[in-house]
Amino acid sequence: MYGEKALQLQADYPDALHLLGLVAWSEKNIEKALAFIERAVDLDPDEPIFRINAAAIHEKRNDFQRVVEHLRMAAQRAPGDATIRLRLARAEVNIGDNKSAAESYEILCRLTPDRADAFAGLIRSKLLTGAPAEAFQAAEAALQKWPGDASMLKLCCAAAIEMRNWRALFDISALWRRADPDDLNACRSLAHAYTQLRDAPKARDAFKPVIKVANPTVADLAAYARYCLAAFDYPEAEHVLGQAQKLEPDYAELQFAQARYDLFTGDIEKSERHFLRAIELNQDFPQSYVYLVSIRNGDIDDAMLAHMQRMADDPQKPKEHRAALYLAIGSALHRRGDYPEAMQAYSKGNALTAEQLKLEGGLYDRARAEKERRRDLAFFKTGPAPSVGQKAPAKPIFILGAPRSGTTLIESVLAAHPEAFGAGELAALPVIHDAAVAWAGRAGVETFEDIPEEQRMAWRDEYFAAWPAIGEKKYVIDKQPMNIRSVGLIKALFPEAALVHIRRNPIETCFSIFRNDFSNGWPFACSLTDTAHYYGEYARRMEHWRRELNDDVLLVQYEDFVENFETRARALIAHCGLGWSDACLEFHKTPRPVATFSAAQVRSPLARNKDQALERYDDLLAPLVAALEEARVDLTTGAYLDEA
Numbered sequence: 001m002y003g004e005k006a007l008q009l010q011a012d013y014p015d016a017l018h019l020l021g022l023v024a025w026s027e028k029n030i031e032k033a034l035a036f037i038e039r040a041v042d043l044d045p046d047e048p049i050f051r052i053n054a055a056a057i058h059e060k061r062n063d064f065q066r067v068v069e070h071l072r073m074a075a076q077r078a079p080g081d082a083t084i085r086l087r088l089a090r091a092e093v094n095i096g097d098n099k100s101a102a103e104s105y106e107i108l109c110r111l112t113p114d115r116a117d118a119f120a121g122l123i124r125s126k127l128l129t130g131a132p133a134e135a136f137q138a139a140e141a142a143l144q145k146w147p148g149d150a151s152m153l154k155l156c157c158a159a160a161i162e163m164r165n166w167r168a169l170f171d172i173s174a175l176w177r178r179a180d181p182d183d184l185n186a187c188r189s190l191a192h193a194y195t196q197l198r199d200a201p202k203a204r205d206a207f208k209p210v211i212k213v214a215n216p217t218v219a220d221l222a223a224y225a226r227y228c229l230a231a232f233d234y235p236e237a238e239h240v241l242g243q244a245q246k247l248e249p250d251y252a253e254l255q256f257a258q259a260r261y262d263l264f265t266g267d268i269e270k271s272e273r274h275f276l277r278a279i280e281l282n283q284d285f286p287q288s289y290v291y292l293v294s295i296r297n298g299d300i301d302d303a304m305l306a307h308m309q310r311m312a313d314d315p316q317k318p319k320e321h322r323a324a325l326y327l328a329i330g331s332a333l334h335r336r337g338d339y340p341e342a343m344q345a346y347s348k349g350n351a352l353t354a355e356q357l358k359l360e361g362g363l364y365d366r367a368r369a370e371k372e373r374r375r376d377l378a379f380f381k382t383g384p385a386p387s388v389g390q391k392a393p394a395k396p397i398f399i400l401g402a403p404r405s406g407t408t409l410i411e412s413v414l415a416a417h418p419e420a421f422g423a424g425e426l427a428a429l430p431v432i433h434d435a436a437v438a439w440a441g442r443a444g445v446e447t448f449e450d451i452p453e454e455q456r457m458a459w460r461d462e463y464f465a466a467w468p469a470i471g472e473k474k475y476v477i478d479k480q481p482m483n484i485r486s487v488g489l490i491k492a493l494f495p496e497a498a499l500v501h502i503r504r505n506p507i508e509t510c511f512s513i514f515r516n517d518f519s520n521g522w523p524f525a526c527s528l529t530d531t532a533h534y535y536g537e538y539a540r541r542m543e544h545w546r547r548e549l550n551d552d553v554l555l556v557q558y559e560d561f562v563e564n565f566e567t568r569a570r571a572l573i574a575h576c577g578l579g580w581s582d583a584c585l586e587f588h589k590t591p592r593p594v595a596t597f598s599a600a601q602v603r604s605p606l607a608r609n610k611d612q613a614l615e616r617y618d619d620l621l622a623p624l625v626a627a628l629e630e631a632r633v634d635l636t637t638g639a640y641l642d643e644a
Contacts, residue, residue: 014043018050025057033057041070048074052084055091064094075104082111089121098128109138116146123155132162143172150180157189164360166196184210191227198427198521200230211240218248225257229264232424232468237261252282259291268295286311286321290517293328298335305332312348323352324517331515334616343620346515350526357523364524366533372485373537377544379440380448380488393464394421396494397576399479400487401502402538403522404512405638406558407479410502413569414477416587417578421473428466430482432459433489448492460493475578484538487545487553498576499549501542504558506535506628506638511613511621529627536631539640557637 021036034057041050051074058066071088078084089104105122112118119142126135139156146152153176160169170193176186187209194203204227210216211224221244228237241261244254259274272295278288289308293300300308311317312325326349333342357363397414401407415422436448436459445451470476483490490497510531518525524534545553554575561568569584583589614621625635632641 012043014040014047014050017043018053021057022053025053030057030060034061045073046077048078048081048084051077052087055087059091064091067091068095068097068100080111082108082115085111086118086121089125093121093125093128098125101125102129102131114145116142116149116152119145120151120155123159127158127162132159135159136163136165136168147175148179150176150183150186153179154185154189161192164196164356166193166360169193170197184213188223195227195230200227200232200427203227204231204233204236216243218244218251218254221247222251222253222257225254225261229257229260234261234265250281252278252285252288255281256285256288256291259288263291263295271295283307284311286317286325290324290328293331298331298333300332305329308332319352319356323349323356325349326352327515327517334515337616339616340620343617349517350514353517353526357526362523364527364530364534366530369524369534369537373541375437376485376488377541379437379446380486380492392494392496393467394470394474394476395577396490396497397475397477397500398483398490398494398497399477399500399502400484400542400553401479401481401504402484402509402513402535402638403481403518403525404516405504405509406502406556406561407481409558409561410500410556410572411477411479412587413572413584414475414576414578416583416589417475417573417581418583419473419578420475420477420576421468421470422477422479423468423470424478425480426466426478427480428463429478429480429486429489432463432493433482433486435459436489448489456493463493475576484541487541487549491549491552499553500556500572500575501546501553502556502558502561503542503638505636506532506539506633507621507624507635508613509638510535510624510628511617514624528621528624532624532627532631532633535628535638536633536640539631539633539638543640543642 017036017040021033021040023033024030024036025033034054037050037054037057040047041054044050051070055067055070055074058064058070068088068091071084071091074084075081075088085104085108089101089108092098092101092104102122102125105118105125108115108118109122119138122138123135123142126132126138136156136159139152139159142149142152143156153172156172157169157176160166160172169189173186173190173193176183177190180186187206191203191207191210194200194206204224207224207227210220216224221240225237225240225244228234228240237257238261241254241258244251245258248254255274255278259271259278262268262271262274272292275288275292275295278285279292282288286308289304289311293308308325308329312322312329314322326345330342330345330349333339333345354363397420399407399410399414401410411422411424414420436451439451439455440446440448443451448456467476487499490499510528513522513525513531514528516525522534524530546555554572556568556572561572566585570580573580573584614625628635633639634641
């Protein structure tokens with residue numbers, strides 16, 4: 001009533017208009033309220049309260065663009081008002097202007113440094129603008145203020161993931177788990193960190209509480225099954241997959257996990273059906289296509305290839321999925337004989353992997369690789385046979401070789417023997433290798449022999465403790481490719497071990513590495529020339545040990561092994577100390593898990609195909625050939641050509 005009288009006296013009186021707007025708003029007449037307050041703003045645009053209430057009404061109408069316009073003007077007029085700044089930042093998020101929201105939250109953090117919600121908003125908006133390093137910096141600052149705040153720890157983990165800082169993710173996830181033991185997301189985050197740090201058993205164990213709740217979801221059961229598969233825990237994987245199938249069989253992630261279980265345990269036909277079912281349930285499931293291409297050796301139809309190409313070209317999809325898709329597309333094009341196009345696809349996939357590695361600070365460093373080779377050969381010297389403490393639970397057999405050189409074939413032949421257990425690529429020895437180097441650095445000792453015997457024997461016991469359950473087997477086969485660093489360590493800790501070195505044509509080996517998705521496991525793999533450099537370092541290492549150990553290491557040339565299979569297989573079995581078994585000639589029939597790129601191939605009889613990379617790709621492989629020659633690698637055998 002008083003506002004209307006004021007308007008009768010002065011029709012353009014902004015305070016009266018604003019008051020009438022508030023009255024109309026209290027009466028829930030939004031449109032009338034907005035008309036009055038907008039007129040007040042027009043008459044006095046510098047009054048913050050008019051802008052604030054106009055923004056509030058526009059927010060009720062979901063017109064967030066107008067909300068932002070009013071609040072920005074209000075913030076200009078009242079720059080020290082934290083409430084206005086907070087409302088503005090939230091409104092900017094609502095319209096998707098995350099860059100402006102980040103700026104608003106930064107101002108708010110300066111105005112109110114003790115407001116946790118201001119820091120949380122800043123971290124989120126920085127993540128949304130693609131500035132993970134700045135988000136992580138803000139998260140670290142927030143954790144200094146609120147060290148036990150689970151919500152801050154969660155945001156900090158999100159920033160670490162975006163930065164691909166896996167060590168930070170591990171540290172913060174562990175803090176989060178301690179700060180809020182009941183938050184299962186902390187378990188998920190910790191398991192993810194362990195996976196990226198390539199400790200699959202600990203990833204499985206970190207995730208286990210998630211499925212111990214009263215009613216685990218099918219998504220969590222499928223995820224746990226994947227962790228079990230990565231840890232080679234096939235009985236547990238089978239058990240949890242059975243649980244999930246009863247809960248919700250038509251779930252794409254579950255079908256995918258089941259398909260991988262079937263692939264690794266040898267049921268290729270069943271595996272293919274499950275991958276196809278996963279695709280039926282989710283046509284945009286990149287990993288299923290990638291595995292399907294591998295199982296079919298690149299034999300897919302035009303429609304599937306086109307869909308894979310669309311997914312690979314989509315910048316909104318995760319780079320690691322796009323990289324894997326491009327490599328699978330390359331395999332399909334290779335199968336069709338479209339070699340230049342296949343090379344383009346391989347190169348695109350590896351370029352995306354290189355981008356990810358750059359974010360992680362994990363690109364291949366040639367100078368570092370050379371330095372580590374010189375250090376290892378000097379540190380792990382051979383000497384007198386040591387006392388070995390407790391007797392080994394079984395005789396270790398170490399298969400040494402570059403990735404894609406035939407290590408899985410050699411393991412399969414050995415593991416077909418009734419007394420041998422194929423343990424795959426065990427992670428224990430690389431961990432012990434690094435621990436020994438670090439121990440020596442702290443203690444200031446120059447060679448492994450200088451480390452006290454008690455410590456050395458503790459590492460020996462640690463290696464055996466990491467073995468899976470081997471039953472009554474008398475021999476255990478470790479084919480971890482990283483063990484080429486550790487030949488001297490093996491001889492020092494396991495003098496009873498048998499060593500087998502398999503070598504393959506280096507052009508075929510390096511190109512096969514380039515064509516397969518090694519992700520961040522092998523940083524050199526995304527560059528042909530870096531792969532050649534790595535191969536040269538590997539060849540130098542093995543030439544050193546050939547001279548040092550003579551006949552202690554059996555050299556197997558892959559091409560000769562395939563061509564003269566039975567003769568060479570018998571020599572292999574004899575070198576390892578096993579009696580002959582005809583089962584070794586039919587290794588593909590042995591029912592055992594195989595979790596490598598060769599999982600499908602080793603289920604078939606040995607193929608004697610001639611290598612044809614140079615013939616098919618010709619000049620496209622010229623950089624690889626030149627780099628191998630520069631590394632002094634024999635282009636036929638892969639041997640190091642000594643400069644002497």
